[in-house]
Amino acid sequence: MLPTYLTLMLLFPLLGGLTFAVAGRMLPRTLVEVLACATVWGSFVCAALAAAAYTGPQVVTLADWFATFDLAIPISLYLDPLSLAMTVMIGFVCGLIHIYSVFYMREDEDYARYFALLNLFVFAMLTLVLGETLPLLYLGWEGVGFCSYLLIGFWYSDPANADAGRKAFIATRIGDVALMIALAWLFQLFGTLSITKVNGMGFLMPVSVITMLGILFLIAAMGKSAQVPLMVWLPDAMAGPTPVSAMIHAATMVTAGVYLLARLLPLIGGSEIALAAIAITGGVTAFYGATCALAQRDLKRVLAYSTISQIGYMMLGVGAGAVTAATFHLLVHAFFKALLFLGAGCVIAAMHHEQDIYKMGGLRRSLPLTFWSFLVGAACLAGIPLTGGFFSKDSILLAVWLKGGVLYQTLYLLGLITALITAYYSFRLVFLVFAGENGHVHRSSGLTVMQVVLIPLAILGLFGGLLDLPAYLGGGYLSGFFASLPADDLPSASHEQEIGLQTVAGALALVGLLTAYLRYGKGRAERMREAQAQPSSLISFLAQGWYFDRLYDLVLIRPYHALARFLWQRVDEAVIDASVDGLGSGVGGAGRLFGRWSTGKVAVYLISFAAGAALILGYLAWLAL
């Protein structure tokens, strides 16, 4: 039965997406909406059935993709606790977001394109998660990137949105290249691209090779999961419709990098250096994201930076070798971040597409349902004790602490500071948006349904901790479930230690909450006044994401454009011609060299052709001498 479930799980969204892409415009709107939701929920049902039928890790080969020459790539899927947990989560969150989208996109004409891309995205994401061979994973990896590119630029009539799409594409492309190189190298080393086989063969290779591979995979993950230094695209990616942000840029796609590293941890784990690099990347990114979130004024950008920061935590967990903790946080984060984004979507819809948090306020009364769910989401994000976010974040910090050593202890401290900042900015958001007065909202029938969608997410976020309670509370379901995963053999903590660490973290979260209350709850009017003034240099430094965009523009983009321009115009056509003429006159001044470019001439073509001939023959003659 399992193969049937898995096939259907992939087939539903694929068929849906293709149908809408080809014939979406001819179908009535309601049908498209119903079908789009139905395919994803069908997918979720299959995932749930697969979970029910699950007995142990299993490779399911569906078909041979190609098996010619000595390269055979089957279409095979791998079901283990990790992928199972991911598929169930993806099915559920994406299903809710599809329903939400139906109402959010009520006024948009382009519903067919939207749902086609959304469905194709679900398909690609599931392929990524389930693929047993790395090429299949890569296919999904490219697929989610492509859908994301098109969805960020969905409202293309605004050129800024198209630019944001392009930026995301280029930044993630760097990661993709690293992944491609890593795959090629892996294949060269092991002669196979099956994930299970590769994972089992890591010990055959010297540690330095594993380190290099680990770094390549890390770069790939940096691109997809928006980690420092490839994180610049995610805040801009908020240009897309809000449900897209919730689904792709918060809950699912951006966790693909974490998933990749967790998936290959048995291989990468052989190298301490690679693990440390992952942990450092995660820790630094967590801190970076949190500080940037402090100073943002745009509601969605705050959430975007918080996503960067939270994924940093997951990477930190993977770097500490704690796949369970990382996955735990990944799942809980998916729930509460989707919740926050969807809540933000309700707010934005109610505020006539106003996104500046300083222009909001008083929504506590006019949108009570949104307020309470958003509060739950913020509490989870902040790690207020006993919420899901508290337990998941804490299990990562615990793992980092237990890993020991100076490096990991420093990272633990960084993680704690980040937790404090996180609590502070989450409640800054809550106070600014929901507290105070002036709550005029624009109500529509869709808004009610959109708010209802938040409830299951809020429940899941709030009680997500039950998935994996700490050992002193009886141990968790997830730990037992993941026990079969290799490379998850961390020293277990004593109960006292665990309680101690959690107390510290909980206390810090409460301190953050309190500070936020003092500054933005009580001192709200004062802050509002401050916001009118010119921001200080520290604030604008943080608000601009530490000026990374400008740095990249200066260091990478301009030289790249200059190089391309140079090679295209100057070398190819101008230098050859100009230097030929310059040679003759004897004074090939630089100005003349570049200034004079007469092109399209056969003579120039002939000369370069003959020069090529002279070079090739000269080389051969040199060999023969």
Add this chain to the structure above:
Amino acid sequence: MEATLFYILAAVLLIGILLAITARQAVRSIVYLVTSFFALALMFYLLGAPLIAAFEVIIYAGAIMVLFLFVIMMLELESPEKLAKPNFKNWLPALLLAGAVVGALVVLLASRVQAVPPGFTEIPVRQFAFALFKQYGVAVEVVSMQLLFALVGALYLGRRR
């Protein structure tokens, strides 16, 4: 004796070509070229290819060069002042590149002692004809198609609209 003749002919050939490519007028260059092609035809004869020698004279010196002359006359390109001559600036890359190519080729073709040469042998016309129609019959067909389409293309481009 034959060897001496070969070298003399080679000298005539190369000098003729040199004069042809540096001639100030296209017509003169054609005349020089015809001379060299006569020398080339004699070299072909010495190398045991009488048939090719005959074709060289008939087709190259006779037909192709006349075609060139015809076009030159038709386009009235003769007045020398109307046409730009290659100056030193044009010759320099030509000299450099041709020199490099010929240098490399000479190194490659003369640096090693060849395998034992069986000596030059004359190939009778009968053998030539057998090879042409027994071994390479299809080549004749391909070339004939090509000639046909040269005609088609030339007529198409020359069509008055």
Add this chain to the structure above:
Amino acid sequence: MSVPLSHVLIVASLMFAMGLGCVIAWRANVIMMLIGIEIMLNAVMLTFVGGSAHWGIADGQLFSLMLMALTSAEVSLALAMVVYLHRRKQTVNTDDFNSMKG
């Protein structure tokens, strides 16, 4: 006859290079460029005839014969094109044919 094969090949290479030089230098006159191409092809024919004599088989001579046919086809098409373009643009200078670039 006792001319070494390498000498034939060297003469042919010289001829080939001269043809190439002619094509490169005469950028102002398509007719002269075509003449250069003819010289190059004649060098090829010389190589073939020399090789043919060296090995005592007729194949090389055959190739030369086919080359002759091929060149005559090429030349007639090229000259037709020159006449056509001359009619359009009143020039045979290849440097003037540069409406496409970049």
Add this chain to the structure above:
Amino acid sequence: MTLADLYSIMPIIITAVGALFVLLCGPLLLSASLTAIGVTASVAAGVWAAFSTPTSTQAVAGLAFTPLARFLIPLFCFAAAITLLLSHSYNERRGIKGEEFPATVLFALFATCVLPCATNMLILFLALESVSFAFYILVSMDLSRAESGEAGLKYLLLGAVAAAFTAFGFALLFTGSGTLQLSGALARPENRVIISAGWGVILVGMAFKLSLVPGHLWTPDVYQGAPAPVSAFLSTSSKVAAAALLLMLLALSPPMPELRVPLAALSVLSMVLGNLAALRQQNIKRMLAYSSVAHMGYLTLALLSGSRDGYAAVLLYGAVYTAMNLAAFGAISSLSVEQERELITDYAGLGFTAPLRGGVLALAMISLAGIPPAAGFIGKFFIFYSAIKAGAIALAIIGILSAAASAYFYLRVVAQLYMHRGESPAPKPVSLAEGIALCCASLMILVIGVYPGPLLGAIEAALQ
């Protein structure tokens, strides 16, 4: 010669007779029926080749219907048929009249079909030159545009020089080995240096035909000047034919280690410079021309590996590239109005106003960029796979990097199609022939991309 021998070279006979028939009956028939005859002849030849069993015996002196020919002839016939289908409406719009166009396309097809069947260098060379020859005529077919004739002259002048180089290379190979037979010519160990010089000169000539840097400069001009269907045909058939010639020669000769460096240099320069030059192109045909330079660089990378995997990758990429470029140039040809749409910005919004053609163009671009599940991904995957397997890891990484950078300019076209509103003139409705041609090409892209198994099987059979 028996009847069976004649049957085995039937595709060649069909195309030759078709060309002559079109030429003879041209004045009597309507242009639509001439196109129909041309398409019928190419389809018939392709189907015949695909369904007959290959042999290694010479059917006619100098020709053998080899397994390789069985793979390539249908591919060439496919390209020719699509070109003819596309050209009919295009020629009507552009005022290209007469039987010369379909006849010359069939002549080009005839020459490409002869090429993989050749058993000696003479036929091989003549076939290759006939292909170029047909394209000299086809490129300059559009008498109403000055660029067309100019492109023809440029192509002819450079092509003749390249032909002289190739012929000289064959002459040196012959002088070194003493035979023109393909099976014997390259296997002789003596006169190594002459043979290696011959190889060098042939490589130079082939650098032109495959438009590898530095012999690539003609490509943008000729693609731009030629009528769009001719660019489609030129960029596919002539390139694949040239690659097949190199493949036939390399596969038969003993390993020539000295060729590795020149081939690698040609490949790397083409990949990097082609992609970089395409990056800033505003003219779509020139952009595709530079991209073609880059793609031929990838192809050379696979040739370089010298293994059976590499040759398989070359054939696969030939098929993939044929499908992609036919789709891309087909869409360009079909979207042209009185003038061709030259600039990439002229395609703004056409994804909505001309959904079929816009979609085909977008698909072709996605495939050229190598994004799965389009065929381009499979093609590139196999190229880099074979290169890595042969140990050319550095080259493969350069290739992967440049291919990644290339996605930028391909997707720019997609972005123009779907993410901008254009005010360019609306295209004419798509004609039936164009619709069929575009659907066939895009179907091929998708089928190869999603399920390459059968094609790989055919390639495996072709390399027996």
